[in-house]
Amino acid sequence: FSVPSGGSLSAPSNSPAVRQAAAHLKDKLFRIAAPILGAEPDDLEAAGEMIRVRASTSRAISFTDVCKRMPGDSISAQGERVPNYGGFRSDQAGCQFAEVEVDTETGIIRVKHVVAVHDAGRIVDPLTARSQVNGGILMGIGFALFEDRRMDPQLGIMVNPTMDDYKLIGALDVPQIDVTFFEVANGVTNTGVMGLGEVSHVASTAAVACAVYDAIGVPVRSLPMTPDRVLSALGHV
Structure with missing residues (x-):
């Protein structure tokens, strides 16, 4: 449980x-x-x-x-989640670095390369952990560039609730991704495992936005950073 x-x-x-x-x-x-x-x-x-x-x-x-030699078909045992040990850090940390390419004529942004460095405590399964970060990065790019949840201000419901009107990141939008784990058994529990999902997602969106700012010299302050918003930031529209 x-x-x-x-x-x-x-x-x-x-x-x-x-x-x-x-x-x-x-x-x-x-x-x-x-x-x-x-x-x-x-x-x-x-x-x-x-x-x-x-x-x-x-x-x-x-x-x-x-x-x-077991007396039946199986044996089982139970364990419980005891409180964390005191005096240790229990939150995850990470850094995301993004390389982007911005077409200043069309406003189209392409993410070329993302480097992720994370401290998530002890990594139990490296392949699964790496896949978790890859997924978080793709979610972050989708949030930064494509996903636009349009809400009816009067009814409070989404007006683009289907895949016909809500764009997700596609295979051709996936950049090169490099993931490095800075593994530290922090001693907060008997496993030293920490979370990994959110930090790879949220930081990716910020890294893409900062890379766009660095590329064009002006910030795009609304998400998703669609071509029209990029051109508006550049003063073209």
């Missing part, structure tokens, strides 16, 4: 409980393996795919063989 998935909360909220549950499950496997190895559960350790007696290379059994 956990909080809803969102707001950069999923991994830092759930991973401490998952780790605790996994540790309890390991203890249950050790209790099954101990009699087979002629040892006490506290004398065992997990080593690769084996459970073995500490300081012994011969007294070992595979996890597969231990699972064959």
Whole structure:
């Protein structure tokens, strides 16, 4: 049982409980393996795919063989999310750098390259974490250049609620993306995992806007930065 998935909360909220549950499950496997190895559960350790007696290379059994000795089809264990340890930073940090190209005749902006550097604590799964940042960058570019939520001021409803009228970033709009993780186990929980979703999204929009300002010398202060708004900022319309 956990909080809803969102707001950069999923991994830092759930991973401490998952780790605790996994540790309890390991203890249950050790209790099954101990009699087979002629040892006490506290004398065992997990080593690769084996459970073995500490300081012994011969007294070992595979996890597969231990699972064959389980009393039923499966065993389970529970963990809980204890409060964060005090005195440590628990918020994520990151920097986004964007290279853009602006056509001053048409007002069209193209994002050519985005570099993302993030501290999200311990990275459990690098591929998933990198994909998370890639997705956040694309959301940020879409927010900066294309997505225009038009609201009826009287009724409070969107007047462009379908994909026919609401433009999203497409495959040809995807820039080169480089992601680097500055991995720091911050000690705030038993996993040191922090959030990653929002910081890669919000910072990307700001980086694109600042790059456009640097390119044309004037700020475009409304999102999305559509061609007409770029030309207006340049004084062409």
